[in-house]
Amino acid sequence: MRWHLLQAIEEIDPAGSAVTRAQLPAANDGVQRELLLLEMMAQTGGLALGVLDDFQSDLVFAKVDSADFSVSPSDTAGLRIEARLSEVREEGAWLDASVKSGSGIILAQARFLLARVPGLNKNSSTPVSFHRAFMEGYQVRSKILKSEKGIS
Amino acid sequence: MEDEIFEKIKETLSGALGVDKSEMDMDSSLVRDLGAESIDFIDILFRLEKTFNVKIPSGELFPGNILNQEGLIKEGKVTAEGLEVLKQKLPFMELDSFAKDPSVSRLADFFTVRMVVSYMKDRVTNGAHVS
Numbered sequence: 220m221r222w223h224l225l226q227a228i229e230e231i232d233p234a235g236s237a238v239t240r241a242q243l244p245a246a247n248d249g250v251q252r253e254l255l256l257l258e259m260m261a262q263t264g265g266l267a268l269g270v271l272d273d274f275q276s277d278l279v280f281a282k283v284d285s286a287d288f289s290v291s292p293s294d295t296a297g298l299r300i301e302a303r304l305s306e307v308r309e310e311g312a313w314l315d316a317s318v319k320s321g322s323g324i325i326l327a328q329a330r331f332l333l334a335r336v337p338g339l340n341k342n343s344s345t346p347v348s349f350h351r352a353f354m355e356g357y358q359v360r361s362k363i364l365k366s367e368k369g370i371s
Numbered sequence: 372m373e374d375e376i377f378e379k380i381k382e383t384l385s386g387a388l389g390v391d392k393s394e395m396d397m398d399s400s401l402v403r404d405l406g407a408e409s410i411d412f413i414d415i416l417f418r419l420e421k422t423f424n425v426k427i428p429s430g431e432l433f434p435g436n437i438l439n440q441e442g443l444i445k446e447g448k449v450t451a452e453g454l455e456v457l458k459q460k461l462p463f464m465e466l467d468s469f470a471k472d473p474s475v476s477r478l479a480d481f482f483t484v485r486m487v488v489s490y491m492k493d494r495v496t497n498g499a500h501v502s
Contacts, residue, residue, distance in 0.1 A: 279410070281410040281413065281414070282410060282414055306417055306421075308413065308416060308417065308420075308429065309429040310413045310416065310429060311413045313417060332410070332413065332414060332417075334410055334413050
């Protein structure tokens with residue numbers, strides 16, 4: 220995953236959600252803007268799901284049930300990405316996510332499936348999805364909200 | 372009752388796999404005939420739970436890594452011991468014809484619509500549980 224697509228993690232709620240900030244690159248190297256927005260939502264969703272097992276599993280962006288995009292935003296900075304778990308199993312979760320512009324306009328919404336997969340990195344017990352550089356660089360654990368709640 | 376479950380499962384599989392219901396019958400293999408990939412099995416579980424309003428324990432309908440124990444596979448074929456493990460872990464799979472040529476590569480073909488129907492029927496009526 221290109222975690223650096225996200226600029227910062229705002230919060231990770233163990234009750235089943237995460238919020239991040241991002242900015243659409245000015246030049247997308249030919250990558251469609253919609254794909255980048257979808258990837259941002261998937262990465263944010265990965266945090267919401269990953270926190271449930273302390274980021275020990277690798278996650279795969281498995282399916283997209285629906286995805287809607289608005290017209291091109293004029294303000295591509297300060298994007299707010301929210302992702303929430305809607306259905307969870309040991310094997311993965313369905314999530315609902317959105318991207319809002321800095322002024323609060325919804326730019327994208329999607330419902331997608333993230334799958335947990337056994338260690339992708341056969342040479343290490345560290346998950347590929349949540350490697351050390353990402354966990355430390357984004358100060359992931361410090362963004363986890365203290366919560367008594369939990370999802371079933 | 373089986374017909375009703377069959378209809379619901381066809382609906383479920385159609386949603387998960389994008390295959391028309393008319394292309395499915397009880398003997399359709401989820402992988403070979405309906406094009407399911409490993410990721411799809413997770414989606415199918417979510418959809419079955421919602422459709423039938425039941426909780427399906429992880430690894431009960433579609434267990435993973437059941438033949439990774441030593442002695443269960445030899446030269447690409449499931450051994451007699453392996454077949455016993457399959458019978459135990461996959462009681463709803465029709466293993467008799469698989470046992471005639473127990474090549475590991477054929478196993479995925481036996482995850483059929485009938486197997487899912489049998490599981491759900493048992494689940495709905497008895498609350499199936501597999502050790």
